[in-house]
Structures are given as structure tokens and as C-alpha cells.
Amino acid sequence: MNTLKLSLAAMVASVAFAGAAAARDQIQIAGSSTVLPYASIVAEAFGENTDFPTPVVESGGSGAGRKKLCEGVGENTIDIANSSSRIKQSDIDLCAQNGVKDIQEVRIGYDGIVFASDINGAEFAFTPADWHMALAAKVVKDGQLVDNPYKKWNEIRADLPDQEILAFIPGTKHGTREVFDEKVIVDGCKEDGALEALKVANGGDEKAAEKACMALRTDGVSVDIDGDYTETLARIDANKNAIGVFGLSFYQNNTDKLRVATMSGVMPSVETIAKGEYPVSRPLYFYVKNAHLDVIPGLQEYIEFFVSDEMAGPDGPLAAYGLVSDPELAKTQAAVKARTPMGALN
Numbered sequence: 001m002n003t004l005k006l007s008l009a010a011m012v013a014s015v016a017f018a019g020a021a022a023a024r025d026q027i028q029i030a031g032s033s034t035v036l037p038y039a040s041i042v043a044e045a046f047g048e049n050t051d052f053p054t055p056v057v058e059s060g061g062s063g064a065g066r067k068k069l070c071e072g073v074g075e076n077t078i079d080i081a082n083s084s085s086r087i088k089q090s091d092i093d094l095c096a097q098n099g100v101k102d103i104q105e106v107r108i109g110y111d112g113i114v115f116a117s118d119i120n121g122a123e124f125a126f127t128p129a130d131w132h133m134a135l136a137a138k139v140v141k142d143g144q145l146v147d148n149p150y151k152k153w154n155e156i157r158a159d160l161p162d163q164e165i166l167a168f169i170p171g172t173k174h175g176t177r178e179v180f181d182e183k184v185i186v187d188g189c190k191e192d193g194a195l196e197a198l199k200v201a202n203g204g205d206e207k208a209a210e211k212a213c214m215a216l217r218t219d220g221v222s223v224d225i226d227g228d229y230t231e232t233l234a235r236i237d238a239n240k241n242a243i244g245v246f247g248l249s250f251y252q253n254n255t256d257k258l259r260v261a262t263m264s265g266v267m268p269s270v271e272t273i274a275k276g277e278y279p280v281s282r283p284l285y286f287y288v289k290n291a292h293l294d295v296i297p298g299l300q301e302y303i304e305f306f307v308s309d310e311m312a313g314p315d316g317p318l319a320a321y322g323l324v325s326d327p328e329l330a331k332t333q334a335a336v337k338a339r340t341p342m343g344a345l346n
Contacts, residue, residue: 024075024296025053025296025298026053026054026055026056027043027052027053027055027079027080027296027299027302028077028078028079028080029043029055029057029058029080029081029082029286030058030059030060030064030065030068030069030078030080030081031059031060031061031062031064031065031066031069031080031081031082031083031286032059032061032062032065032082032083032084032174032175033059033060033061033174033227033228033229034062034084034111034175034176034247034250034284035082035285035286036059036082036228037249037250038108038249038284038318038321038323039082039286039306040057041317041318041321042302042305042306042311042318043055043057043302045305045311046298046301046302046306050298050301052297052298052301053298055298055302059228060173061171061173061174061175061226062081062082062083062085062173062174062175062178063172063173063174063175064173065078065081065082065083066081066087066088066091068081069081069091069095069103069287069289070091070094070095070097070098070100071098072098072099072100073098073099073289073291077289078289079288079289079296079299080287080288080289080303081286082285082286083175083285083286083287084174084175084176084179084247084282084284084285085175085176085178085179085282086105086283086285086345087105087287087342089345092345100291101290101291102289102291102341103287103288103289103290103342104287104303104335104339104341104342105285105287105342106286106288106303106306106307106332106335106336107283107284107285107326107332108284108286108306108307108312108323108326108332109283109284109312109319109323109325109326109329110273110274110281110283110284110323110324110326111247111248111281111282111284111322111323111324112248112268112273112278112282112324113180113184113245113246113247113280113281114245114246114248114251114260114261114263114280115131115243115244115245115246115261115263116236116243116244116246116251116258116259116261117236117243117244117258117259117261118236118240118241118242118258118259119255119256119257119259120240120259121163121240121241121259122161122163123259123261124153124160124161124243124261124262125159125160125261125265126261126262126263126264127188127264128183128184128187128188128191128263128264128279129188129191129192130153130160131167131184131185131188132184132185132188132189132191132192132194133148133150133188133192134150134153134165134167134221135148135165135167135169135185135217135221136148136185136189136213136215136217137215137216137217137218138194138198138212138215139192139194140194140197145194145197145198148217148221150165151164152164152165153165163241165221166239166241166242166243167221167222167223167242167243167245168223168225168235168236168239168242168243168245169222169223169244169245170224170225170245171224171225171226172224173226174226175282176245176247179280179282180245180280183279183282184280185213185216186210186213186214187279189210189213194213195209195210195213198212223235225244229244229246229250232244232245232246233246233250233254233257233258237257243261244258246258247322248268248270248273248281248322248324249321249322249323250322251268252321252322253321253322263280264279266278266279268280270319270324273324274325274327281324283326284323286306290341300339303336304333304336304337307332307333308333309329312325312329313325313329
């Protein structure tokens with residue numbers, strides 16, 4: 001009976017949407033601030049080169065965008081969620097609960113997460129362990145797990161600058177934060193030995209230890225930025241000794257203001273990310289609500305346009321802005337053309 005009720009509700013929603021579709025002829029997109037400039041470039045070019053209206057692209061963060069995508073099916077819900085981290089099972093479950101069944105996962109390319117400071121500041125060469133020891137709530141010192149005592153970078157490693165620790169990092173709603181936590185903080189926790197100590201403190205539970213690794217200090221040294229990278233840049237302009245976390249493309253468009261650090265001895269660049277050498281890189285995605293494909297004018301065309309060689313290829317405008325072109329772009333193009341919904345998460 002419950003299944004029948006759900007099916008009837010989905011049919012009613014589908015019919016209501018089909019009848020009201022003419023009320024909206026503009027594609028609606030929300031999500032990642034990292035993907036935002038790429039999607040804006042594509043949207044503008046799409047409006048200029050087709051007979052369809054220019055899509056509306058908004059930010060708000062990867063998690064918020066995926067949540068909006070999963071609000072349901074209908075003209076009052078968005079068509080695409082941009083995301084700088086992969087969709088979670090909790091998102092998929094929320095989508096299913098609200099009648100959003102078939103979702104396309106479209107990988108547009110790759111980006112790196114970089115660590116940058118004021119252009120006139122000191123040079124930094126970081127490792128993930130440096131960042132964990134600088135920002136973690138608990139660190140290992142003299143063999144003991146203690147509250148983080150470090151105030152300056154050179155207290156962590158003697159060859160780092162004699163400079164107060166102050167970091168502006170993406171807030172928890174940003175996809176960049178998820179990657180930062182996993183590829184910098186947790187990896188650093190493993191490198192500096194804190195993971196083992198936290199595992200002992202949590203009765204051998206590795207998942208609990210990893211969660212404890214990601215607990216950051218709350219004494220003002222680590223500052224969450226809920227806005228986009230322009231806010232982080234403004235904070236660094238006002239705090240010349242601070243380090244900010246940015247996407248590679250944002251840094252590349254602000255090299256007159258920012259000095260970038262190496263990570264594990266590698267300078268971030270399109271080349272080092274494409275070769276898999278730079279350790280803090282990630283794929284970028286957008287997620288499409290397939291139920292809207294034949295209802296919102298131009299939606300299928302926009303998706304195909306986005307991943308075309310002319311836009312997302314190595315010689316396209318997205319690469320010129322800083323996107324690392326996906327070597328498997330042709331596979332993505334075929335999946336988009338076939339409207340292939342994503343399978344189970346692996």
C-alpha cells in the first residue's frame with residue numbers, strides 16, 4: 001500500500017510538472033563556488049551561441065546545491081547541482097525520498113586545492129603533517145596526545161617561517177572543505193602519528209580516530225570562511241600573515257595578489273595535477289536531474305555543450321581559466337548523450 005501511494009504521488013508530481021513546465025524556460029543551477037566560474041563561462045557561451053536563454057547559475061556550496069537538487073521534481077526545483085566533491089549516499093537517499101530517482105553524474109575535469117598567502121609574504125613549503133599539527137585540536141607532543149600548543153609555523157618545523165599561524169579555510173558547506181579534511185588533515189594526521197594515538201584513545205576504532213583527526217582548534221587560529229574565495233582573498237588582504245585555502249584556478253587568476261606554497265615538494269599547476277603529481281587535487285562534477293531533461297528547454301543541449309571538446313577540452317575556455325581537462329572526456333560525452341544515470345557509489 002505504501003509503495004502504491006508513493007507511485008501515485010510520483011505520477012501526480014510528474015503530470016503537474018509537465019503541465020506547468022512552460023512557466024520556466026531557463027535552466028536553474030546552484031552549488032559549488034569552485035565550479036561556479038566554469039559554469040558561468042559555459043552558461044554565457046550557451047546563451048550567446050544557441051537559441052536558448054542563458055542559464056541562471058548560483059553558488060551556495062556543494063552540499064547546499066546537492067540538497068537543493070534533491071528537494072523534488074518540478075519547476076520550483078533546480079535542474080543541476082554543481083559540486084567540487086562527489087555526491088554522498090545521504091544525498092542520494094534524500095533524492096529518492098523526494099522522488100528524484102535518476103541522477104546523472106557528470107565529471108567536468110580536475111582542480112587542485114592550493115595554499116596561498118600575500119604576494120609579499122614569506123615562502124612556504126608545506127606537507128599535510130604541517131597543516132594537521134597547525135590546525136588540529138589534539139596533537140602528539142613528546143609522545144603524549146595534548147591540546148594544540150603551537151602558535152607559530154616554525155614551532156612545527158624549524159625551517160618554516162617565524163610567523164603566527166592563522167589559516168582561512170573553507171567552511172563545512174563547501175566541497176573544498178571535504179577534500180581539505182580528507183587529503184590534508186587526515187593524511188597529515190597519519191603522517192605525524194596522531195592517528196595511531198587517537199585510535200588508542202578511541203579503543204582501536206579507526207573511523208572514530210579519523211573523525212577525531214578532523215576536529216580543528218577553536219582558539220581563532222583556524223577560521224572557517226563560508227563565502228567564496230573572494231572573501232578569503234579579502235581576509236588575507238586584511239591579515240598579511242594569514243594563509244588561505246583556494247582552488248587552483250582562483251589562485252591563477254590572482255597571481256598578482258597571492259604567493260602559492262608547495263605541497264610535499266610539488267608546485268601546484270595544471271601540469272602537475274594532470275600528471276597526478278600534486279597531492280591535493282580533486283575531480284569536479286555537476287549532477288543532473290534526468291526527470292527535467294525533456295521538460296526544461298535546452299537542458300540536454302546545455303549538458304552536451306558543457307562537456308564538448310570546444311568547452312571542456314584541453315584547448316577550450318575552461319582550460320584557459322584553470323580547469324584541468326579530463327583525459328576521459330570522450331567517455332563522459334558518450335554517457336551524457338545516452339543520458340546514463342549514475343550507478344551505485346563505489
